[in-house]
Structure formats: structure tokens, C-alpha cells
Amino acid sequence: MIRLKRQRREALQTRAVVLPPRLIWRQRLMRLLLRNKGIPIGGTLLVVVIGMALAAPWLTHLDPMGLNPRGRLMPPGQLHPFGTDNFGRDVFSRTVWGARLSLEIGFLVAILTAISGTCVGLIAGYFRRLDTSIMRVMDGMMAFPGILLAIALMSALGPSKFNVVTALTMVYIPRLARVIRSVTLSVREMQFVEAAHAQGMSHQRILWRHILPGCLSPLIVQGTFLFAEAVLGEASLSFLGAGTPPYIPSWGNMLGEARAYLRDAPWTMLFPGLSLTVTVLALNLLGDGIRDILDPRLRRG
Amino acid sequence: MFTYTIHRLVLMLPVALVVSTIVFLLLYLTPGDPVGVMLGPDTTEQQKSELRARLGLDQPAHVQLLHWYGRLVQGDLGTSIFLNKKVMLAFLERLEPTFMLTLLALTCGVLIGLPAGILAAKMHGSWFDTVSMLTTITGVSMPTFWIGLNLIFIFAVTLGWLPVAGYQPLSRGVWEHLRYMLMPAFTIGFAQSALLARMTRSMMLDVLSQDYIRTARSKGVAELWVLFRHALRNAMIPLLTTIGLSFALLLGGAVISEQIFNIPGVGRLLIQGVSRRDYPLVQGILLIIAAVYMCVNLLVDLTYALLDPRIRHSD
Numbered sequence A: 001m002i003r004l005k006r007q008r009r010e011a012l013q014t015r016a017v018v019l020p021p022r023l024i025w026r027q028r029l030m031r032l033l034l035r036n037k038g039i040p041i042g043g044t045l046l047v048v049v050i051g052m053a054l055a056a057p058w059l060t061h062l063d064p065m066g067l068n069p070r071g072r073l074m075p076p077g078q079l080h081p082f083g084t085d086n087f088g089r090d091v092f093s094r095t096v097w098g099a100r101l102s103l104e105i106g107f108l109v110a111i112l113t114a115i116s117g118t119c120v121g122l123i124a125g126y127f128r129r130l131d132t133s134i135m136r137v138m139d140g141m142m143a144f145p146g147i148l149l150a151i152a153l154m155s156a157l158g159p160s161k162f163n164v165v166t167a168l169t170m171v172y173i174p175r176l177a178r179v180i181r182s183v184t185l186s187v188r189e190m191q192f193v194e195a196a197h198a199q200g201m202s203h204q205r206i207l208w209r210h211i212l213p214g215c216l217s218p219l220i221v222q223g224t225f226l227f228a229e230a231v232l233g234e235a236s237l238s239f240l241g242a243g244t245p246p247y248i249p250s251w252g253n254m255l256g257e258a259r260a261y262l263r264d265a266p267w268t269m270l271f272p273g274l275s276l277t278v279t280v281l282a283l284n285l286l287g288d289g290i291r292d293i294l295d296p297r298l299r300r301g
Numbered sequence B: 001m002f003t004y005t006i007h008r009l010v011l012m013l014p015v016a017l018v019v020s021t022i023v024f025l026l027l028y029l030t031p032g033d034p035v036g037v038m039l040g041p042d043t044t045e046q047q048k049s050e051l052r053a054r055l056g057l058d059q060p061a062h063v064q065l066l067h068w069y070g071r072l073v074q075g076d077l078g079t080s081i082f083l084n085k086k087v088m089l090a091f092l093e094r095l096e097p098t099f100m101l102t103l104l105a106l107t108c109g110v111l112i113g114l115p116a117g118i119l120a121a122k123m124h125g126s127w128f129d130t131v132s133m134l135t136t137i138t139g140v141s142m143p144t145f146w147i148g149l150n151l152i153f154i155f156a157v158t159l160g161w162l163p164v165a166g167y168q169p170l171s172r173g174v175w176e177h178l179r180y181m182l183m184p185a186f187t188i189g190f191a192q193s194a195l196l197a198r199m200t201r202s203m204m205l206d207v208l209s210q211d212y213i214r215t216a217r218s219k220g221v222a223e224l225w226v227l228f229r230h231a232l233r234n235a236m237i238p239l240l241t242t243i244g245l246s247f248a249l250l251l252g253g254a255v256i257s258e259q260i261f262n263i264p265g266v267g268r269l270l271i272q273g274v275s276r277r278d279y280p281l282v283q284g285i286l287l288i289i290a291a292v293y294m295c296v297n298l299l300v301d302l303t304y305a306l307l308d309p310r311i312r313h314s315d
Helices: A002-018 A021-035 A038-054 A091-126 A128-142 A146-157 A161-187 A191-198 A203-239 A251-261 A267-294 B002-029 B034-039 B045-055 B061-073 B087-093 B095-122 B127-141 B144-158 B174-208 B211-218 B223-245 B247-261 B266-276 B279-307 B309-314
Strands: none
Touching: A038 A091, A038 A267, A091 A128, A091 A161, A091 A203, A091 A251, A091 A267, A128 A161, A128 B002, A146 A161, A146 A203, A146 B002, A146 B247, A146 B266, A146 B279, A161 A203, A191 A203, A203 A251, A203 A267, A203 B144, A203 B247, A251 A267, A251 B144, A267 B127, A267 B144, B002 B061, B002 B279, B034 B045, B087 B095, B087 B266, B087 B279, B095 B127, B095 B174, B095 B223, B095 B247, B095 B266, B127 B174, B144 B174, B144 B247, B174 B223, B174 B247, B211 B223, B223 B247, B223 B279, B247 B266, B247 B279, B266 B279, B279 B309
């Protein structure tokens, strides 16, 4: 079986050699995309979740925060496809609006962490004199289990959407900074950087034009994983009551409340949890797939 | 080995300094007056200034920081405001459940993760490989607390086999203790086993494709011996790091698991501290946990050096 696969791969490779260069490139990309299952599956799932988040106002006319004390804990039915929770709020509309919040926070955290983590990593890796002190601070921040540092930061900052983004970003920066630093360390030893130096290029320009592009692919891969991590992080914080304020529909908040009603209303636990898992799974699959394509060291065959 | 140990210990010092400074700064992140936040709105100015004096907040920041270091060197973590108890004492009282939970979860993670990873690597490309890898990526993506809620729903609410929540100390008998700990430990252990299985598989695949494995096989070494003696031993070093690093996952998971299953452990103490804004308590617990995490990783590094002499002598 394995030998057959190898023969087929070799056959494809020998054929590729005969083709003109541009076709080879395109064919290789197509082949990579086809062999890679993570990107199509993860991508499709993610598109569904994003679609749900964007179309939230049209998918449901029910107010996700609208209380209805007489319709508490109603099982899924015609009016409420996912049932209602302990305050009589519609679980479907809360789940749909929760997607918006999760993606919003996940995306913001990923972008902010990518920007600040890259800056820190570039500086630490490029200016060797600052390296030790910067990386010791990063090591110190990594000495806390992530979720605990986030909880502590939230307890100091107070509950709000903005503070969740701040806390999670601060927790994830060191990890990204480490990756970018190690890439910077290897790129700055390359000959083209030396050549740029010799030409009298400024540090800023070298960092921007020569080193940053080298960091791009790990940045994209790590960014995708950070997105997934941040979605989980927000949900965990909210579940513990240290995240998004309780009145805002968030999957973590919903699950935190559902805990007391497992016996009477399991649907309040099922739907937000399922959406959360699907979203994170989609991002993880996508990240795995992108890594296989962008990181030639891990590519097999 | 002795020099290496000393070297590692010295390297830990600056990190410890940074850690304690971060924890100190937490209080300064609070917008406005932290004392007002701690005591709530209905307090007199006198009560506030008393607490401020007790916490040393009436002194300039750099003096406070020096005092903080001084106290830490003496092993004094301060006093909880609400429990009116030394933080260290409060921590020790709550240690047993958290310790047992982490230990059981680690056992759970290793017992599931390692065999699954080894088997998946051995049967690379088979249905077992596919199924276990699908399971692990789902396992990594599922939030810990949702796994816990599902377990409660299935095994406690629907089947009634295990208690919904709560805790029985070890002194009440091992079986009684385990009955309460099984679901909480599995909740955390599952995520860890998924991580370990993925790591084990890729490490074993790497090692199994090496020349010396082919040599061992061709000279007729038994397959099991090849797997465990030749391959696993070399895959073990990166795996140890993963286990060490995932210890953070365990500690974080313990906080969540204790919250779901109403276990009176350190995690619940921390969450209570957060919701009551008991800053000395939160700071103290955070410091202890960071210290434990750092020590575990130090132990991992030392074990590493013990297993692989190359690391000992490299720097």
C-alpha cells in the first residue's frame, strides 16, 4: 500500500519535471491542496460559522437578551428550535449571536497578538543586546499556566469585552514572540541580510523588507492556532464568570448557566458547546493544513 | 550532573524575579482605587485607610516593591482579606483535592495518550490511525468544561452511575474518593491524552523511519522490543517536554474541573478570591502555582539530562 503510494508520487514528480515552470508551480499547489484534507474541511466549517455570525440578525427575529419568565426551560420546539434557557431566553438566537462574539474576540486577539508578538520577537531576535532581558520577561510570563494568568488579569481589570481581549492578548504574546524570535535569529544570519548591511541599509528597513517576510508563514500558522486558542480562552473565562459580562450572549456564559440545569434542560448545554467545538475544530484543522503547506520541513514526501 | 543542576537553578532566578514582579503589578492594573474595589461601596474612609496601611499601599511604589520581595524571600505570601488567614495556610488546606486531581488526570492522560500514539504510529495509515487522529483533533478542540458537562449528563444524570458533583477526601476510603474523582480527572486527562497521542505518534513515526530501526528489524529483533527498547526510548525525550509543558494545561484544567464538579480545591479558592476581589489571595495562589510549574519543568529538564548525556555536556 505504502509502496504503491510512493510509486504514484514518484510518477507524478517525474511528470512534473517535463512541464513548463509555471504549470509545475500551479500543479504542485493543486496537488498539495487536494492531498491536504484540513484546509477544505476546516475552511468549509469556518465559512459556515462566519456565515452564521454575519447573518445573525436575519436568522432569528428573537432578541437574544429578551427575558420571558413564563417560557423558562422550554424544550426545543417550533417557536424555539433550540429551546429556551433558565430566563426564558431563546437558545437559538443566543447561540447565533454568540458566534459573533466568539469570532470577534478570537479575531481581535489573534491580530493584536500577531502584531505585538511580532514586534517583540523581531526586536529580541535582531538586536542581540536586548535579547536576554526581553526573553527573560517573556519566560516569566510563560511561567504561569495561560488560563490562570488570564483569570488574574481579568480580576484586576474587571469584566468587559475589551478587557477579555487585553488579558488574552497579554497571555499569548510571549508564545508568538518566541517563534518569531527564533525565525529572526536564523534569517539574520543569511547572506542577503549581510549584503543589505554592507549596502548601508538601515536596521528598520532590513527588519521590514528582509526579515519580516521570512516570518510570514509561521505568523500565518500561529495566527490561526491563536484564533482557535482565543475562542476557547474567552469561553473558559466566561464559563468561570471572569470573562464577558453575563448579560452578553457568549457561548461560555451560556454553558456556565447551563451547568445548573443539566437535568431539566440539557439543550442549553448541547448547542453552545457544539458550536464552540465546531468553531475551534475548524480553526485547528485549517491551521494544521496551512502548516503542512507552508512549512516544508513538516511536509511529508 | 551536579554542575548542570546548579546551572539550571541559577537560570531560574531571573525568571522568578520577573514572575514575582508581574504578580506584584497585578494590583496596579486595577483601574481606580484597589482598596475601594476590595471593600465595596459601603465602607468608611477610615476602614479604607486601615486596609491600605495593612497592605502597605500608603507607601510609595518602589518601597512597596522592595517590601514585597523582602516578604517573599522570607516565605510570607501575605494574608487573605476575606478568610483572614495566611494565604499559604489557606492554600495548604485546599491542596489535597487539587493534588489528587492533577495526579489522576496525568495518569489518565499518559495511560490513554501514549498507547494510542504508539499504536497509531505502528499501524500508520490504517483505520486505527485515522480514527485515533480524528479523535485527538476533536479532543484538542473540545473545551474542557464542555467535556465535563457531557460526562455529568451521561454518567451522572442519565445513567446514575457516578455522583453528579462533590468531593470525598482520601481518608474516607480510596474507592469513595475515586468515585468522585473519576469524571473530574478524565475531563482534564482527555484533553491531555489527545495532545500526548498526537505528539507520540509523530515522534514515533520520525524514529521508526530511522536506519537503526531497519537494522534492528533486519537482524531479527522482536517487533515489540524494537518498538519499546529502540524506538520509544528515543522518542521519550521530546515527549517528556510535552508532558512537562502540558502540566500547565493540567493546572488550568484543574481550576475549571473543580468549578464544574464543586471540588473544594485550590482552583475554587482562586475563583472565590477573584469574585470577592481578594487580591492578596489571588496574588499568593498565582505565585505558588507559577513556582510549582517552574519546578516541574526544572525536574523535566533534569530528567532529560539524566536520560541524554549530550544535553548535560552541551553547555
